Amino acid sequence: MRQVWLWIGGAALLFLVCAALAPGVLAPGDPLAINPAQSFRGPSLSHLFGTDESGRDIYIRIIHGTGASLLIGVSATAIGVGLALVFGLLAGLGPRWLDFGTTRFLEVLFAFPGLLLALLFIVVYGPGVVTSTIAVGLATAPGYARIIRSRVLVVRRAPYLEAATVLGRGRWFRLWRHLLPNVAGSLFVLVTLGIGQSIVWASSLSYLGLGAVPPAAEWGAMLSAGRTYLTSFWWMTFFPGLFIMMSAVATTLVVRGLQKRSRLS
Amino acid sequence: MLWAVATVTFFAIRLIPGDPAEAILGGPGSQASAAALAKARADYGLDQPLFVQYLQYLGRMLRGDLGDSYALKQPVIAVVGENLGGTLLLALVSLLVAAAIALGLAAWSARGGRVASGISWVLEVVTAAVPHFWLAISLILLFSTTLDWLPPVSVPGPLGLVLPVLTLALPLSGFLAQVMRESILDAMASPFVLAAEARGESSGGVFWRHTLRHAAIPAIGLAGWAFGSLISGAVVVETIFARPGLGRSLLSAVQQRDVPLVLGVVLVVALGYMLVTTLTDLGDRLVDPRLRAE
Numbered sequence: 001m002r003q004v005w006l007w008i009g010g011a012a013l014l015f016l017v018c019a020a021l022a023p024g025v026l027a028p029g030d031p032l033a034i035n036p037a038q039s040f041r042g043p044s045l046s047h048l049f050g051t052d053e054s055g056r057d058i059y060i061r062i063i064h065g066t067g068a069s070l071l072i073g074v075s076a077t078a079i080g081v082g083l084a085l086v087f088g089l090l091a092g093l094g095p096r097w098l099d100f101g102t103t104r105f106l107e108v109l110f111a112f113p114g115l116l117l118a119l120l121f122i123v124v125y126g127p128g129v130v131t132s133t134i135a136v137g138l139a140t141a142p143g144y145a146r147i148i149r150s151r152v153l154v155v156r157r158a159p160y161l162e163a164a165t166v167l168g169r170g171r172w173f174r175l176w177r178h179l180l181p182n183v184a185g186s187l188f189v190l191v192t193l194g195i196g197q198s199i200v201w202a203s204s205l206s207y208l209g210l211g212a213v214p215p216a217a218e219w220g221a222m223l224s225a226g227r228t229y230l231t232s233f234w235w236m237t238f239f240p241g242l243f244i245m246m247s248a249v250a251t252t253l254v255v256r257g258l259q260k261r262s263r264l265s
Numbered sequence: 266m267l268w269a270v271a272t273v274t275f276f277a278i279r280l281i282p283g284d285p286a287e288a289i290l291g292g293p294g295s296q297a298s299a300a301a302l303a304k305a306r307a308d309y310g311l312d313q314p315l316f317v318q319y320l321q322y323l324g325r326m327l328r329g330d331l332g333d334s335y336a337l338k339q340p341v342i343a344v345v346g347e348n349l350g351g352t353l354l355l356a357l358v359s360l361l362v363a364a365a366i367a368l369g370l371a372a373w374s375a376r377g378g379r380v381a382s383g384i385s386w387v388l389e390v391v392t393a394a395v396p397h398f399w400l401a402i403s404l405i406l407l408f409s410t411t412l413d414w415l416p417p418v419s420v421p422g423p424l425g426l427v428l429p430v431l432t433l434a435l436p437l438s439g440f441l442a443q444v445m446r447e448s449i450l451d452a453m454a455s456p457f458v459l460a461a462e463a464r465g466e467s468s469g470g471v472f473w474r475h476t477l478r479h480a481a482i483p484a485i486g487l488a489g490w491a492f493g494s495l496i497s498g499a500v501v502v503e504t505i506f507a508r509p510g511l512g513r514s515l516l517s518a519v520q521q522r523d524v525p526l527v528l529g530v531v532l533v534v535a536l537g538y539m540l541v542t543t544l545t546d547l548g549d550r551l552v553d554p555r556l557r558a559e
Contacts, residue, residue, distance in 0.1 A: 108269045111535040113493030115500055116515075120274065123519045123527050200396045204501060207398045208516055223398075234406055241399040248394035 006257025012250035016243075019066040027063035031056065031217040040233050050235035052225065054215075058235065062243050065217040072133050072218070073199035073247070077191055079137025080198070084144030088183075091145070092152025093175070103149070109142040117142075118201070122210050129218070132211035136201045144190060148183060155182045189255050196251035203244045219244050268323075270535040274528050275322055331532065332525040336518070341529035344514060349533070351510035352503070356495040358426060359433035363491075364484070366434065367441035371480060372472070374442075375449040385446065388439030397501040401432045405505075429506045433498045437491060444487065445480040452479035478552055485548045492541045496534055 019026050035055035043050045049058040091102035109117065118135035125131045155161065156179070164174050199219075205211040206220020207227065214225040219240040226236030325332065331341035370388070373381035391400075408415045408428060415427055452458060453476055461471045500512035507513075511530055518526035550556045 104269070108273060110489075111270050111538045112531060113496045113534065113538070115497035116493075116531055116534055119500070119515065119519045120527065120531060123522055123524065126522075127520075196394060200394065204396050204398060207396075208501065208504065209520065230402065231405070231410055234402075234410075237402055238406075241396070241402065244396065245394050245399060249390055252390055252394055 003257065003261070005253045006261070009250045009253025009257060012246055013254060016066055016070065016247055016250065019063045020070045021067070023064040023066065027060045029057060029060040031061045031064035032215060040229075042233075043235055049239040050233070052222075052233075052236050053229065056215075058222070058239055061217040061222060062219065062240055065219050065222065065240075066243070068129075068212070068216070068218040069199055069203070069220070069244070070195075070247070072129065072136075072202045072212075072220075073195045076133045076136040076140070076198035076202060077194040079134060080140035080194065081144050081187065081191055083137070083141040084148050087141070087145040088148025088152055089175075091149045092156060093179075102145075106142050106145055114139040114143075114201070115204070118205060119210075122205070127210040127213075129212045129216075132202055132205045135205065136198050139201070140194060140198065144194070147190065148187070151183050151186050152179065155179055158182070189259065192251050192255045196248035199244055200248050203241075271323065271326060271532060272319075274531055275319060326532075331529040334518070334523050334526040334529075336521045336523040337526070341525050344526060345511065345529050345533050348509060348511045348514050351508060352496075352499050352512060355426070355429055355433065355499060355502070355508070355510060356492070359430045359437065359495060360491060362430055363434040363437035363441060366438035367445055367484070368477075368480070370438070370442040371445035371449055375446050375453065385439065385442045388435065389443050390439075392436040392439035392443075395436060397432055397436070397498045398505055400435065401428070401502060401505045404428050404431060425506075425508075429502045429508060432502050432505075433495055436498075437494060441484055441487065441491075444483045448483050449476055449480045452476045481552050482549065485545055485552060488545045488548070489538060489542045492538055496537075 023031075033056065035051075038047070038051050038055035039053055041047050041051040041055075047057050047059065049062065051057055052061070087102055087106065091099045091106075094102075112120065118132070118139040121135040121138055122131055125134075161174060161178055164178055169177075202211055203220035203223060206218070207223045209224050211224075212218040212221040214221050222240040223237050223244075226233070226240070229236055331345070333339065334341050334344055337344060370381050370385045374385050405428065416425055458471055458475055461475055462468070466474070496512065499510060500516055502508070503510040503513040504516055511533070515527065515530040517523075518530065
C-alpha cells in the first residue's frame with residue numbers, strides 16, 4: 001500500500017526535476033511576457049492555472065519558477081546541514097570542553113524558534129532571495145546539528161572505529177573513511193526531508209514579503225504577489241502554493257517509502 | 266541562559282550595516298541633518314563605546330526596560346505587553362485543541378481504528394508539508410468565501426478565533442498524534458497493562474489510568490518544540506487573519522528594521538521558551554512517578 005505512495009512521490013519529484021532542468025519543454029512560452037488584455041483570467045484550457053494581474057500565464061510561471069524554488073530549497077538545506085556538520089563533528093569528536101561549549105551554544109540557538117532566527121537574520125542583512133535562503137539554512141542548522149552530534153557519539157564508540165584505531169589509521173583517515181560515511185547514512189533522510197521543508201520555509205518568508213520579490217517567476221514571490229488578490233482571484237495563490245506543497249509532500253512520501261522498504265528488507 | 270540569548274542578539278544587531286541613528290530618523294532616505302544625527306546618537310546612547318553600550322543594555326534589561334521602538338516611538342515593553350495576551354490566547358487554545366485532536370486520534374487508531382489511522386496519516390503529511398499560510402488560505406476560501414460561516418479576518422470574540430486556531434492546531438496535532446500513538450502502542454504491550462487487566466479493571470479504566478500517562482510523557486517532552494512551532498506559526502497566522510499579536514508586531518518590526526522592538530519580542534519569546542522547558546520538567550515529574558523516586 002505504502003509502496004504505491006513511494007512511486008507517486010517519486011513521480012512527482014521526477015516531474016519537478018524535469019521542470020527545473022527543462023522548463024521550456026513542459027511549458028513553452030515566456031514567463032515574463034505580459035498581456036494586460038488577458039489579466040485576471042480564471043483557470044481555463046488556454047490558461048491552465050489562469051493569469052495574474054498583468055495577464056501572465058501562471059502555469060508557465062510556475063514551471064519556469066521550479067528551478068529557482070528548488071535551488072533555494074537545496075542551497076538552504078546545504079547551508080543548514082553544512083553548518084550542522086561542523087558543529088556536530090566539533091561537539092561529537094572534540095575535547096570535552098568543546099562539546100560542552102558547542103552544546104550550550106546550540107541550546108541558546110534552540111531558544112529562538114526557527115522562524116524567529118530567520119527573521120533575526122533578515123533584520124540584520126535585509127530581505128531578499130540570498131538572505132532568506134541563508135536565513136532558512138541558519139534556522140534549520142541547530143536541529144540538524146543535534147542529530148548529527150548524537151549520531152557521531154554513537155559511531156565513535158563503534159567496534160570498527162576501535163579496530164581502525166588499533167590498526168594505526170590516522171585521525172583524518174578514520175574521520176573520512178569510517179565516521180563520515182556512517183553519519184552520512186542517517187543524513188540522507190534528513191537532507192531529503194529538509195529540502196521540502198526549506199522550500200516551505202523560504203516560501204513562507206517570501207509570502208511575508210521578505211524573500212524573493214515579484215516579478216521573478218519564483219513560487220514564493222508569486223504567492224506574495226497574489227496575496228493582495230487573495231479573496232477575489234484565488235488561483236494566483238492557490239497554484240503556486242500547490243506546487244510548494246507538492247514538493248514537500250513528494251520528498252516526505254519518498255523518504256517514508258524508502259524507510260519502510262529498508263525496514264521490510 | 267537569558268543572558269546568553271541577550272548577548273547573542275545584542276552583538277547580532279551590531280552587525281547591521283549602516284548607521285543606527287539614521288534608522289531611528291527614518292532610514293537612509295530621510296537625509297537627516299548632521300545635528301539631528303548627533304542628537305539621536307546621544308539620545309539613544311550610541312555615542313558611547315560598544316562595551317559601555319553593552320553594559321548599559323544589560324543593566325536596562327535587568328530593570329525590565331527594553332528601550333524604545335524606533336518606528337512606534339513607544340517603550341518596547343509596552344508594545345510587547347499590549348500584544349502578548351492575544352498571542353498567548355491563540356497559542357494556548359491551539360495547543361489544547363491540538364492535544365485533544367491528537368489524543369483522540371492516537372487512542373482511536375492504537376485500538377485498531379483503520380479510519381483513524383488514515384486520518385492521522387494524512388495529518389502527519391499535512392504537518393510535514395503544508396505551510397501555515399497555505400492552510401490558512403484554504404480555510405478562508407472554504408469557510409469564509411464559499412460557505413460564509415466564519416469571518417475571513419479575526420474579529421474579537423470566539424468566532425474570530427476558530428480559523429486561526431485551526432490553522433495552528435491541525436499541523437501540530439498530526440505530529441503529536443504520531444508520537445502519542447507509538448507510546449500508547451508500547452504501553453499497551455507492556456506487562457503492567459496485562460497485570461491491571463488481570464486484576465479485573467475495565468479496559469476503559471486501564472486506558473485512562475495507565476496507558477494515557479505513557480502517552481503523555483513524550484508529548485510533554487515535545488512542549489518546547491511545540492511552543493516554537495506555535496510562535497513561528499503565529500507570525501504567519503496573525504498576519505493573514507489581521508489579528509493583533511506578538512507575531513504581527515514582530516513581522517512589521519522586521520519590515521521596518523525596528524531593531525529594539527525585534528530584540529524585545531525575540532527576548533520575550535526566548536524567555537517563554539525557557540519557561541516552557543522548565544514547566545516541562547515539572548510536568549514530567551507530575552506524570553511520571555519514576556522520576557520522583559530518584
